[in-house]
Amino acid sequence: MSDIAMMQECPRLAVLRKIEPMSDEAVTMQNYERILKRQLTLQRGHWLEDGIANSFYANGFKVIPQLELSIMLGKKQDIPVKVHFDFVLVGTTQTGDGNTGGNGESSVRVLELKSTANISNTPTKLHEMQVQGQVSLLSKCAHLPMFNLRDAHGNELRKNMTFVEICKNYLGVTVNAIKEIKDWILCVSMNEAKAFGEYFPSDWFADLCADTAQEQWKIMQKYRQKHSKNSSYSIPHAKGFCLLCSFCEYANILTPINKS
Numbered sequence: 001m002s003d004i005a006m007m008q009e010c011p012r013l014a015v016l017r018k019i020e021p022m023s024d025e026a027v028t029m030q031n032y033e034r035i036l037k038r039q040l041t042l043q044r045g046h047w048l049e050d051g052i053a054n055s056f057y058a059n060g061f062k063v064i065p066q067l068e069l070s071i072m073l074g075k076k077q078d079i080p081v082k083v084h085f086d087f088v089l090v091g092t093t094q095t096g097d098g099n100t101g102g103n104g105e106s107s108v109r110v111l112e113l114k115s116t117a118n119i120s121n122t123p124t125k126l127h128e129m130q131v132q133g134q135v136s137l138l139s140k141c142a143h144l145p146m147f148n149l150r151d152a153h154g155n156e157l158r159k160n161m162t163f164v165e166i167c168k169n170y171l172g173v174t175v176n177a178i179k180e181i182k183d184w185i186l187c188v189s190m191n192e193a194k195a196f197g198e199y200f201p202s203d204w205f206a207d208l209c210a211d212t213a214q215e216q217w218k219i220m221q222k223y224r225q226k227h228s229k230n231s232s233y234s235i236p237h238a239k240g241f242c243l244l245c246s247f248c249e250y251a252n253i254l255t256p257i258n259k260s
């Protein structure tokens with residue numbers, strides 16, 4: 001889903017990350033500080049994710065961590081797309097006799113965790129696109145057997161289940177009807193946390209995800225067929241100021257003609 005969101009900002013970066021991922025640099029005395037800094041930033045996200053999960057468990061929330069939706073998109077339904085959800089919380093309303101989990105309707109809340117050094121006042125367009133797509137596809141596919149669960153080491157816990165089956169099988173929660181699904185971006189730094197939302201499902205966004213996946217697939221196929229040293233220049237790219245350029249691992253090799 002993050003690739004699909006990135007396609008809206010810079011198709012070239014989204015495509016290159018898929019077909020020409022940068023291999024890790026060998027650590028040397030010259031670059032170790034930069035590599036360590038980057039690793040600490042990456043690991044900080046994992047540490048915070050564990051911390052947030054533990055705080056949900058400690059407070060008795062029914063939460064599914066690391067849910068995966070594996071779906072085929074595109075006109076011929078032949079483009080594989082995986083959507084990852086950091087946390088999905090399921091709340092079931094009480095029945096008339098006061099019992100929970102019986103005939104009640106369920107509310108579903110998705111949280112996309114973003115770890116940052118400093119929290120800004122507004123979410124980025126890229127993150128907003130990602131959660132809009134997430135919540136729209138979750139809503140559209142909730143009753144299809146396309147959901148998987150893995151543990152922290154990547155081992156498969158559940159496979160090819162509907163969302164409702166995962167709720168029953170993993171959480172022990174009976175979901176008879178889904179009342180509403182909403183998504184939030186939860187930005188967390190070492191000192192504070194801020195949630196941005198709410199984001200609601202939309203058919204328009206689900207269609208946009210399918211069209212964008214189709215477009216990315218098409219560019220990737222074309223690029224693979226006509227691969228040559230400079231062929232990535234032909235891939236459409238972000239115009240004008242783009243926040244991604246400051247973090248882009250391809251910026252140096254594409255400069256100066258990447259903005260041509």
Ligand code: SF4
Nearest residue numbers: 010244245248251258
């Ligand atoms: S440097 Fe900027 S425009 Fe070029 S590929 Fe990276 S993100 Fe896209």
